[in-house]
Amino acid sequence: MKKKTFLAVGLAMMLCCFSSCNQQQAPANQTTVPKDFTISREVLMDKIKGGWAGQTIGCSYGGPTEFRYNGTMIQDYVTIPWPDGYIKWWYDTFPGLYDDVYMDLTFVEVFDRLGLDAPADSFAVAFANAGYTLWHANQAARYNILQGIMPPASGHWLNNPHADDIDYQIEADYAGLMSPGMPNAASAISDKIGHIMNYGDGWYGGVYVGAMYSLAFISDDIEFIVTEALKTIPEQSTYYQCMNDVIRWHKEFPNDWKRTWFECEKKWSQDIGCPDGVFVPLNIDAVINSAYIIIGLLYGEGDFYKTMDISTRCGQDSDCNPASAAGILGTMLGYSHIPEYWTKNLKEVEDINFAYTTISLNKTYQMSFDQAMQMIERNGGKIEGNDIVIACQQPVPVKYEKAFEGQYPTGKIAIDKNITDVGEVTFDGTSIVFKGYVKSPDQDYVAKAEMYIDGKLVETANLPASYVIRRNELFWKYQLPKGKHTVSFKWLNPIAGTSVMFGEALVYSDAPLQVAHR
Known part of the structure; x- marks a missing residue:
């Protein structure tokens, strides 16, 4: 009996080692996107699960602070709770908190039902007729679509006063999660779907978030992910210039996220588009809120809690921003490497459908994995038994567009x-x-x-x-x-x-x- 136990333990250790090693290792200080990248099915699924889990956990963590701290950071003495059963409590008490997630799932479901070539109108109609309540650019787009103004006109600033708002940024996670190592493929998806509700800097928020998710599959270097993903954004855009400043300030003040936050407030905190955010502290513009995402990622240094907490404490849309930051980091780390302290609450709800959907997290993991496999093959990758070879993409900038120019x-x-x-x-x-x-x-x-x-x-x-x-x-x-x-x-x-x-x-x-x- 002891011999059998010893052999079983030894075999388990060998299998564990094989699973963890059956992935190409990215260099510690990565400087380029590789030509191709090999990953096992298990690790790919683990990373996809990590992305969705991180997003859900981050949204839950920042939930009680959302738009309560506008134009001011959340000071250290303000405690942010994480009691047992917390995510289940949000599911039961205020399921609308998870608009970050169930908005994504609208698009995931259309891909699942109609395939990768589903037209923009299919996503627009599903989104416009869903039962959930919407706000800002999403609601303006819903109204436009129901009145016959279809994408991309539905998101254009002349038809949508919220075109620069955060909306597509918070729901672009799916595009990166279904495009591992392929940021340009994620951008193409975002071009089709992100223009349903946004334009210009508002659209760029989703493009950038999608690219960071995509690169998080093939790199363990946060600074590389943040910097390389920015190559998908035109350099002349306000959005690019703000993110580039944050990256530069991080190098200048590497141990002081509050100083970078302050520099960002001084230079980039104005909102001229959203009628609810002009002349008041509220700022739901994609530019400033994206800055808070990467402040969390850069200063979080790969620590799940620290990343999420810093993005939350930057204020404004402080449930959506930690959701994006934790989702990107969760993709990089993988579900199995998110501390159990955070996943314990998540596991209570993984079989529960999100509000307004028939999709749970466990269903989402599989749907997203299946779509990623299709995207990998479509974009020149190969599936060789348990190994998946991704044909990686060098990020290229999407088209330049600017909302509210001259306003x-x-x-x-x-x-x-x-x-x-x-x-x-x-x-x-x-x-x-x-x-x-x-x-x-x-x-x-x-x-x-x-x-x-x-x-x-x-x-x-x-x-x-x-x-x-x-x-x-x-x-x-x-x-x-x-x-x-x-x-x-x-x-x-x-x-x-x-x-x-x-x-x-x-x-x-x-x-x-x-x-x-x-």
């Missing part, structure tokens, strides 16, 4: 009236965005209203009372001739007990407002 916020106009009492709104500038909402006891009601600018009909809009399919902003118009303009509205189908409430208007011009003080 400078100059002020707000308080309205706070029902459409019937708004009358005429006058402003001096080039663009205007009207915030507001429809309030009705009938959630199926859709207000129809016209906007006139300088006496000319500019738009007739459908304004649903339902929050799920609402229009984020009531009206907007960019790129008017510079000067004074008068705006008025006409409600075409008023009903009793219903109102179309205008909040405030955000005004832009073609240059920053200059005020001379004596």
Whole structure:
């Protein structure tokens, strides 16, 4: 009996060694993407599981802090809890926290159902008709699609005032996880799907995150992953310049993440697009929030908790940012190397479907693995028994595009009236965005209203009372001739007990407002 036990233990140790060694080892200080990379099926699955697990854990960890610390870091004395049963508690109490994940799963499910060549419209229709609540660029895109404005127009800034927001950045994980070692393949997926809801810097956030996930399969060097992935972004973009600054500041202040955070705030914290974030501390722009992801990755130094905690403590969208950072690091480490302290809570929910889906984490792991295998073969890789040979890709920049070019916020106009009492709104500038909402006891009601600018009909809009399919902003118009303009509205189908409430208007011009003080 003892002999059999000894032999069994020895065999188990040999198999374990074989499994862990059956992967090409990346150099400690990597400088280039290899031509090809060999990985075992077990290790590939372990890394895919690590990516999804890290994302879910990071989102849960940062959950209670989301947008509670805007324009300020979360100080060290602020404790962030991690009690037993925590992820299950979020699943049961506030499943909407996991919009980071179930948004991804919408796209994963379409790939699973229709294959790798599924058209953009299929993803757009699935996303627009899903039962979950959306915000910002996602909600603006949903409205556009349901009104017949399909991608890429649905994400373009002229149709979507939130085009630079974080939305695609938080849901691009799937693109990198299904494209191991192939960042350009991930970018191609993001081109098709990311333009459903974003444009310009908002789109670049998802491209960059996808590229970091992709490279995390073939490198154990965080600095290399962060730097090499940035090659997918055009250098002339604001997004590239901010990430490049963060990488440079990390080298300049290698032991002080707070100094890099502060430098980032000084130079890159302005938000000119999102109507909710202009002139206030809230910043849901992809640029600054991506910076917080890589601050966590660089200063976390490969430590799962430290990476997640720093990204959280940078503030703003402080559940989504640690979700991305922990997901990228989880891919690099693999599920089996995420400390049990964090995975213990996760294992309680791995067979539970995410809200609004029929997909659990365990299903997700397998679906993502199957899609990665297809992508590897499609892009020149080979499957040789248990070994998978990835034909790695040298990152190349995607196309350059810029949202809100020449748009400078100059002020707000308080309205706070029902459409019937708004009358005429006058402003001096080039663009205007009207915030507001429809309030009705009938959630199926859709207000129809016209906007006139300088006496000319500019738009007739459908304004649903339902929050799920609402229009984020009531009206907007960019790129008017510079000067004074008068705006008025006409409600075409008023009903009793219903109102179309205008909040405030955000005004832009073609240059920053200059005020001379004596």
